[in-house]
Amino acid sequence: MVQKTLIFASGISFGNTCQIVQTAIASNLFSAVKILSSPQTQNINRHLVSMFNAKNTDFSLQSIPLNDFINNPAEFLSTSEELNFLIGPSTVENQLETFAALCAINPPRMWSVFEKRTKSGISTREFRSFDVKDSVALVEISSDEIHRMLPSPVSSLLREHGIQWESSTSRFNYHINFDSMRGNTPHRQRKWEQKQYATINQLREHLGIHGLIITHSPLPNHWQKQDGTLRRLSARQIREVSK
């Protein structure tokens, strides 16, 4: 039987990588997954692979350094494999380089994570092949499961900041609650805002820009600086929600 291998260059968003792997395994469409890891994602992907391999012994999951793969794809793939390339995660350059490397073995069948959007948000998230012969709904990963998969320092960081996992979007959510600063002086409010910035930057380093949704509570009347920097400068990245 021909081995069907799914290959993708992973982005920084751990939740996304995890969901792709889980979906590939659950779909029964592939017998192997090869994650191409950049220097930034190498450690976390290795951890993910070790966690999966501990419980899925009949499925081949590998993390390969992207540069090694691009330089010598024949070391990692055989011409008898059916190659399936998932486009989307990682940078455009990494995706184009991966496609070029795959063509050196066999031009791959192309896939994408397909999202249907409605006015109220994303309604469907699927793995779909561009030849439209196959389509698989992305597996939802529970909060417990994602925390089991995460390396413990990252998991501790998320717990420390009360980060929630949104299984429907496969993204982490950091919620900023302005009410927690009720009654504080403008100086303390400003200090608090600075701390929020630092936290956001730290979280993005670990979870990727796309892997983290930041929300905040409506700005309360008692907030001293109505044009506070957090809200004023981050309106494009942070959305207001009532929680």
Added chain:
Amino acid sequence: MTKLRRLVFFSPMGGTQKTLHDLKTVITLLQHPQILSELDRVLILHDESTHGNAKSLAIQVSRLVSTNPDVQLHSLPNMNALMDNEIVTPLQNDDIILASGSGTHLGLILHNLKTNSQLIGKSLVLVHPRPNGVSLGVYNYKISFDEITVEKKDIQHPNPVQSLRSVLEESDAEIGEVYPRNDTLSQEYRRMIELESQQSAEDFRELLMSHYRISIERAGAKMEVIAGALLSSMYSNFTEIYGNVLFSKRDDTLKFQEEDMLAMLTNGDIIWFSSKYSIQSGIINHERQRLLAKLPINFPDKRIHRVILTFSEMAERYSQSEGGVVITGLASLHSTLAQFIERT
């Protein structure tokens, strides 16, 4: 013999300035000895939501090319329906494709290279302007019955500098002041910068107030004037320098964000300057945090450098580039700029 080529690209969802700049790049690239060709046709792929941008780009791209190319628009299903049916994109031999659009659009092109039987025996070029603005990845795909040969070239970006004005205008920013080129800095300002670097912030502020007979509130503004004059005298490092740039935001109760200075370096990077002539560390710290946010413009964030201009004494308290924000006095500004320009 010069090869005739067709330029293919996806119409963008948001503003058109980035795509327009990328198109200029591809057009310039056609003069490259390894590609040498002439543009005789343009194909713009769009969906319902990007049709307006496609029409606008059709006019603009015609103006960029002297050969009066035939510009065609080709409609695709919208994003929600893009993968409902298999799509054959009307690609042709020798097309030069700009890597634009979404990841799914790029996937569609790569899928067509493998499956579109019309392309067997043909070759196409895909150009990817890298986000660093320094180089381009140029991929030449030769398609045969059962294989695709990919030849990749890295080419130095022939057109790295985008117009800062066009980037700002696209974001509805208002430019308060245009700094002119001024090859010399007045003797007086030169002396002030020298004195500032030798004295404590407080002493220099006193000197400034007594010399110009100004209040403490005006002292900071005077330093901004000196900083502007200094930057104008360094114009050989810049293509444009703008002051008091005002961004207004729609769909938000809080409307405005004003920045002291934004400048485009000759290598195509932007410097986001903030003047903070205060002797309170808290104000500098706060500003440093503020500058970690993104500017509301469509421009790669990695190519935006953040600089706080302050008293030299204050700048010395901070490491060279704490948290990605450089804090500098005017006397050190030249070496600060050099480090941004020398990047590769």
